[in-house]
Amino acid sequence: MNRSKILTDGALLTAIYIVLLLISVFVPLIEIIATFLLPIPFVVFAYRYDWKPSLIMLAASVLLSSLFATIFSIPGTLLMGLGGIMIGSGMHKKLTPYETWARGTFGFIIGLLFIFLISQLVFDVNWINEIDSLIDESMQMSKGLMDQVGLAGEAEEQLKLMQQQVEMLKNLIPVGVALIAIVLAFISQWIGYKVINRLERKKFFFPPFRNLRLPVSLVWIYFFAVILTLFNLDPSSIFYHAINNVLVLAGLLMTIQGFSFMFFYAHQKNKSKAIPTVIVIVTLLLPTFLLYLVRILGIIDIGFRLRDRISKE
Template structure:
């Protein structure tokens, strides 16, 4: 009976996956929506039956997607399959919401890396070069307008600054990949929670943001990467420099999130209005100079256990 249930669910969720996938491909204005709900069939199936039956469903779904939509569907299908299985398996094991999010993010990173390599090698589309070409054309148009209506010398300075900025943006491509994975996993997991709570009468939800705490090893990683960034200053070191830049940005982002989490914790501890931390977050994003303060608070929270000290008091 259990095996029959797995087969019926597998066929049903595979069909649902194919419908969502083809809808997103052939109806372009629905693509942004389908990207986030595409993992849902795999989340639901894996949460019920575990990852081993989900692998069989994954093979069937990918083969059907190729047959019905050609290999062009693979960059859309594979990240959703891997991310969905990772999130679903975490739910199946009753793992906490934030750890589920981390596993889903890891799954999406693997899937998006596959999509990136597939587009580069199979579809013969160099994403980095395409991005640089678009940016160079935009920079050329902007420089031309400034030369016509402004000072040519000033236009050269602006051009040089913009070229350095664009080079930095290109070097941070792995960071953008991580950010995309984080948001895809978050939204897909949130949608899955809502659907499962409605269909299966469960009570899946994210705990309060104020309870989010990263391990103390995060601080040591940040200090190591920061030291490496000061030591490795040769711009000709290529891949190593790009890796250090991306790791530094990622570590800074994690510590900033930790700082915001402590801010929410502190206002709750002091029984302050819930509007206060939200307003402060908005102010920080409008005035990025305050971001350093939030990051420093995150460092103190991890390194000195500020929450436990407040609890002792």
């Protein structure tokens, strides 16, 4: 492997990252676009040289970002770097797009955890306390509005219900972290494909959504979590919250699998894509009952290899 080529590419891509970082921090209007482009230099470098040289590039980027931007950019650099390296490394190893997406998601989750730890240990920012403060302020504002419109009698009951719902959402923060990582990984990988296809004359692409197939182990994880919820667990225990997070995340993934099967079935039967698209929209507008049906469809598709049976027919 040509070391001078590695050093040249590493220096160039690190400089590109720093420019994108400065744009995302100091330039209004296009800062959002620049933020989504931040992982791409790491994706390109890791695709060319795998993860070991990429970690050196990440270390250099962390140092330079603290010098040219602000010290607060260090957690963001770790987030974008780890996610981008995992995606680029997956492409370097010729993994499938969905396997690469899973690796990228894992990298972004680790990066988000680094943000929480650095914020707590270095910047003395406790995200849980900050969220609690925001919730308290929102509750006080809601109570004040209800008092002004003459709903003081109902305010106490409504606020108690809102408090319970907010507490439930707060306990699902790990699911929120996972969803943010999934979205970041998808956007970064999609842009990375476009850039590398242009630079390297490759043909990376995501397969059609109808071909999405999640592992069978997901069904077992979901049912194991369902069984554990049947026991009288302490609602304040970490184990209880962990099971709920696993249940929600696994259920969401199997709902996505159910949507994928709808597009697969429409394709197999030569039906218009508009039919499953409308079903997805209606399901999202009326989620209370329909989402459970879609989730069951996803479980059947994964567990009983439903699309294999349809393909044989």
